[in-house]
Amino acid sequence: MTITRRQLVQAFGASAALGALHPFAAHAQVDQVKVYFGFPAGSSGDTVARRVAEKWGGSAFSKNAGVVENKPGAGGRIALETLKGAPADGSVLAVAQVSAIANYPHIYSKMNYTDKDFAPVSIAAIMHHGLAVGPMVPASVKNVKDFLAWAKANPKDASYGSPGAGSTPHFLGALLGINSGVDLRHVPYRGSIPGVTDVVGGQVAAMVTPHGDFIANYKAGKLRILATSGPKRSIYVPDVPTFA
Amino acid sequence: MIAAANAAINAALKEKSVIDSLAIVGLMPHGSTPEEQARWQKAEYDTWGPLIKKIGFTADS
Numbered sequence: 001m002t003i004t005r006r007q008l009v010q011a012f013g014a015s016a017a018l019g020a021l022h023p024f025a026a027h028a029q030v031d032q033v034k035v036y037f038g039f040p041a042g043s044s045g046d047t048v049a050r051r052v053a054e055k056w057g058g059s060a061f062s063k064n065a066g067v068v069e070n071k072p073g074a075g076g077r078i079a080l081e082t083l084k085g086a087p088a089d090g091s092v093l094a095v096a097q098v099s100a101i102a103n104y105p106h107i108y109s110k111m112n113y114t115d116k117d118f119a120p121v122s123i124a125a126i127m128h129h130g131l132a133v134g135p136m137v138p139a140s141v142k143n144v145k146d147f148l149a150w151a152k153a154n155p156k157d158a159s160y161g162s163p164g165a166g167s168t169p170h171f172l173g174a175l176l177g178i179n180s181g182v183d184l185r186h187v188p189y190r191g192s193i194p195g196v197t198d199v200v201g202g203q204v205a206a207m208v209t210p211h212g213d214f215i216a217n218y219k220a221g222k223l224r225i226l227a228t229s230g231p232k233r234s235i236y237v238p239d240v241p242t243f244a
Numbered sequence: 245m246i247a248a249a250n251a252a253i254n255a256a257l258k259e260k261s262v263i264d265s266l267a268i269v270g271l272m273p274h275g276s277t278p279e280e281q282a283r284w285q286k287a288e289y290d291t292w293g294p295l296i297k298k299i300g301f302t303a304d305s
Contacts, residue, residue, distance in 0.1 A: 019281045020253055022246060029248070044269035051265045055256035061248040075303070090245040098281075102288035106296040107303060115289075119246055120281035122253040125271040166303030171296070174305045186305065212270025236270040 020121035021083065021101070022093045029059075033066035036083050036094040038076030039163060039191035044212035046070065048125045049095040061090075068095075072190055075164030076100045077112070084117045095124060099168045107166045128230040129169050130211025130240070131160075131176075134199035134223045137206065144227050144243065147206065148180045159185040160206040161195035169208035172229070176208075199223055211237065246278055 020035075033056060037049045046068065053066030071079035079094050080101075086092035101115045133147060136157060141150050151158035162170035165188040177184035187204055189195035192213035198204045200222045207214075211228045215236060218225050227243045228234045254275035256262050263273055276284070299305075 019276075019284070020249070022249060028245075033249075044266075044271050047269045048266060048271055048273075051262045052253055052256040055259060055262065056252045059248070059252040059255070061245075061252035090249070093249065098285055098288055099292075102285045103292050103296065105289070106293045107301065115285060120278045120285065121246055122250045122278065123274050123276035123281050123284060124253060124257065125266060126274045127271055170303075170305070171292075171301055174299065174301055175295075178299055210270065212268075215268070215270050234270060235272075236267060 019098050019101075019123045020093050020095050021080070021118040022088075022090075022121045030062050030089065030091045032064040032091070033062045034086075034092045035066050035068045036071050036079040036086075036092070037068055038071055038073070038079030038094070038096055038100070040072045040193060041068075041070050043163075043192045044127060044210050045095065045097065052095075052124060075104070075167045077104065077108075080118070081112045084113045093121060094118075097127075097168065098123075103168060103171070104166065107171075127210040127212065128228045128234050129172055129208060130214055130225045130228045130234075130237075131173075131206060131208050131243075132196075132199060132211075132214045132218070132223045132225045133206045134204075135202045136199075136204070137224075141224075142226075143241070144176075147226055148176070148182045151184055151205075152182045155183060157205050158183065159187050159204055160208055161187045161189050161198060161204045162207070163192045163195065163209050164188055164190070169210075173208045196223070211240075250278055 035049050035053045049068045056062040057065040071082050083094040141147050160173045192209040195207045199207045200217050214225050217223045225240045257273040257275045
């Protein structure tokens, strides 16, 4: 199976987005809005949900600040399944990665929701994915090419974590492996943070996930970000090259 | 209601404290209209479907 260079660059060049979704319309200002988020607390996506929701108090939307409820599992699908069953009175919405609406129908044979179950509200943020390695990978590995060569020579250790089976980072890792002909074993985690912890702890070699989830450990020198997605370098880690 | 929710989200994304918090976790604030989000979702759906099928990617890949 071959994929073209253009397709690979396009894949890594894509900016994922986090958007808010809502069950269909409703009434007047609500008392307090509940926001479902499909991964554990502490990730970058969780941060945008919380920082935005806490600003809603006293708006035409809500009397009080919104509260985030984490509903981790199934790559974010549990949160959206819960949203589907929630009252359509404006009191509940979800912050989710756009891929949970746009890509998952191509990936999972059985889906318990479709885009028709929700109304888009607003894009909230753009995220770039990153590939990072920890202490399992020798310091001589400085870039993606080095990593793939190391992975080829060390097939037993050549694994990468992602925030969930079927997630966009999982897909990007699979593309990287297929395109380079290197067998990269996927390790699904329940969200970014447990995977990053294992990379830092030396239990798994690498991780593909929104690069913001690497930044604290990257700045502390506990992991190395080898590349980030997107057409340009991340303004948050400008010394890291892109995949292209 | 969607308009009020959209306005509340977009107003929050313009606040410095929110922008600063997102910078720490590497996220670029990016508001939109609901229609822009719908177009984005459609564009992603159309872009990735063929490639996902071509490599036979599944959650078990």
